């Protein structure tokens with residue numbers, strides 16, 4: 366298996382442009398990764414000072430009622446009312462209550478996954494997290510098929526499902542939701558005002574078609590808490606990406622964390638082009654201009670944790 370060889374490629378780092386800065390000095394293929402349990406537990410404890418994944422993963426039914434007013438986390442002046450549908454879909458208890466998994470896979474959406482053959486390895490983990498309803502079926506060999514938790518930024522409805530303009534797109538989304546088959550659908554509904562209608566459409570579809578998913582809507586304090594943790598550790602992120610959020614949450618309930626599809630660079634270590642997403646044609650400029658994310662900075666932090674054995678980052682092919 367590829368268990369020992371994590372970051373493949375030549376032993377001399379081939380770095381040309383500045384966007385690849387943080388992949389400099391990446392460990393050569395002979396670097397043997399070892400899990401550092403002491404460090405993992407220490408990180409879990411530190412993160413618990415800022416947030417509790419068990420609680421912050423979702424607002425619970427008992428804490429809200431229909432009609433309640435919520436101020437958006439990033440647009441404090443804008444508000445939303447808790448709709449009847451949203452209320453119905455709030456979980457009664459945390460979907461992660463008392464959970465503890467031996468190994469977890471967090472699958473990011475980088476094109477680095479293409480031709481990786483990591484599907485089998487990913488599917489072998491005890492708990493599998495994916496981001497933004499990324500498609501799996503057509504890419505199973507590289508990304509696997511199983512999903513235990515999948516995130517959905519409201520913008521995905523616009524970007525990947527054409528804002529449900531017609532029946533074809535509604536069907537496409539419905540199919541994707543049906544395929545989730547009981548897994549957790551994690552929707553950041555209280556972050557930005559732009560997502561209002563999109564969240565409502567999805568909530569409505571889930572109820573109307575009795576889709577078998579366990580919905581979760583992250584707490585209002587989650588993002589700031591995650592940012593706070595990383596800032597304390599001198600990682601100056603503007604707004605944590607979904608991938609980093611998932612890692613931060615996973616430290617609470619996963620003993621070993623394996624990351625795939627994290628590669629926010631347009632070229633791989635051998636200078637071959639890498640797509641921004643493995644499944645669409647979104648371009649890299651998107652991260653620097655429109656997005657408040659600082660993915661390369663996050664990547665650098667994750668790479669350090671990989672080298673220390675707190676997590677395992679796979680950016681090459683799987684064995």
Ligand code: CTP
Pocket residue numbers: 472473474475476496497518520605606607608609626627628629630640641642656658660
């Ligand atoms: N990711 C990465 N390299 C890429 C693309 C994605 O490392 N080239 C990771 C990031 O951690 C990202 C996650 O995979 O958060 C999921 O990808 P995407 O759906 O693009 O993430 P978002 O952070 O949600 O981006 P956006 O806010 O623009 O929707």
